[in-house]
Amino acid sequence: MLVDGFEQRLDVAGPDAPDTDLGPTQRPLRDFPEPPPVAEHGPARVVAMCNQKGGVGKTTTTINLGAALADYGRRVLLVDFDPQGALSVGLGIDAHDLELSIYNLVMERGIRVDDVLQETPVKGMDLLPSNIDLSAAEIQLVSEVAREQALSRALYPLLEAYDVVLVDCQPSLGMLTVNALTASDGVIVPLECEYFALRGVALLQETIEKVRDRLNPRLQIEGLLATMYDSRTVHGREVLARLVEAFGDKVFHTVIARTVRFPETTVAGLPITSFAPDSPGAAAYRQLAREVLARWPVARSRS
Ligand SMILES: Nc1ncnc2c1ncn2[C@@H]1O[C@H](COP(=O)(O)OP(=O)(O)OP(=O)(O)O)[C@@H](O)[C@H]1O
Numbered sequence: 001m002l003v004d005g006f007e008q009r010l011d012v013a014g015p016d017a018p019d020t021d022l023g024p025t026q027r028p029l030r031d032f033p034e035p036p037p038v039a040e041h042g043p044a045r046v047v048a049m050c051n052q053k054g055g056v057g058k059t060t061t062t063i064n065l066g067a068a069l070a071d072y073g074r075r076v077l078l079v080d081f082d083p084q085g086a087l088s089v090g091l092g093i094d095a096h097d098l099e100l101s102i103y104n105l106v107m108e109r110g111i112r113v114d115d116v117l118q119e120t121p122v123k124g125m126d127l128l129p130s131n132i133d134l135s136a137a138e139i140q141l142v143s144e145v146a147r148e149q150a151l152s153r154a155l156y157p158l159l160e161a162y163d164v165v166l167v168d169c170q171p172s173l174g175m176l177t178v179n180a181l182t183a184s185d186g187v188i189v190p191l192e193c194e195y196f197a198l199r200g201v202a203l204l205q206e207t208i209e210k211v212r213d214r215l216n217p218r219l220q221i222e223g224l225l226a227t228m229y230d231s232r233t234v235h236g237r238e239v240l241a242r243l244v245e246a247f248g249d250k251v252f253h254t255v256i257a258r259t260v261r262f263p264e265t266t267v268a269g270l271p272i273t274s275f276a277p278d279s280p281g282a283a284a285y286r287q288l289a290r291e292v293l294a295r296w297p298v299a300r301s302r303s
């Protein structure tokens with residue numbers, strides 16, 4: 001019963017087509033309005049992609065939501081804030097070969113942002129890449145003055161040039177993630193649709209609240225995104241039902257289904273919206289982009 005109720009409320013974008021592992025789902029795409037074009041750019045809304053649990057779709061969502069927003073004419077900056085550098089690799093950048101990365105921009109003075117910024121294969125979407133150098137920042141920041149604001153300071157001069165900045169966090173709640181939250185207006189929390197998905201969410205919420213109280217009153221939870229959803233299993237549907245029960249409207253209507261196309265895109269170094277634009281996965285992230293834009297306040301001035 002419960003599950004049936006949620007079946008009606010949640011729309012799985014991109015019902016699985018033959019190119020996926022799954023059978024078809026019955027749900028139609030929900031219509032979020034086509035976002036109006038923007039005549040001017042900036043100031044950017046900064047959004048952290050955050051969950052201390054590993055492998056839940058943070059990086060996949062950063063790349064593909066970013067690309068979908070860029071396809072809707074938004075100027076997008078992606079920030080790889082994970083020393084693993086998966087976001088950079090996922091956009092075809094050889095992380096070992098980087099002369100300068102987000103580490104230098106955040107930790108050193110006098111670095112020119114243009115020397116760190118990289119274009120991506122997606123028009124209108126740039127990247128501040130990272131690599132393993134960033135792992136040193138976690139320790140070095142501890143003894144810095146205003147250590148939680150290091151990323152915020154580095155991003156500030158860039159905000160006028162972009163509409164959206166998406167920060168891909170590492171799977172921990174350490175100093176790098178606190179920096180990402182301090183620099184952000186909103187947080188998107190990707191959650192894998194499996195039984196232990198909700199474990200740790202309370203701790204994440206607590207961290208977000210602490211950052212809001214002490215460092216960044218702008219910060220709000222933008223939404224929870226169910227990822228890797230398998231509509232064939234009762235298990236997957238139950239987890240979704242529990243999510244909505246616990247978080248109500250904070251759960252995005254858009255749900256990202258599990259499909260092998262996502263791992264394939266990483267190998268290709270492209271977002272799914274470029275690699276397989278007609279796939280259900282690409283449609284899902286385009287829908288998420290429309291849903292996110294519909295949720296955002298129209299006036300984005302950073303007063
Ligand atoms: N909807 C999906 N269906 C199938 N596989 C997916 C989906 N989303 C992501 N993946 C795959 O799952 C793995 C983990 O995803 P991703 O790297 O985006 O998670 P993450 O939260 O950034 O991980 P980490 O915490 O390690 O940074 C990757 O191999 C990715 O290709």
Ligand SMILES: [Mg+2]
Nearest residue numbers: 058059082086
């Ligand atoms: Mg990641």
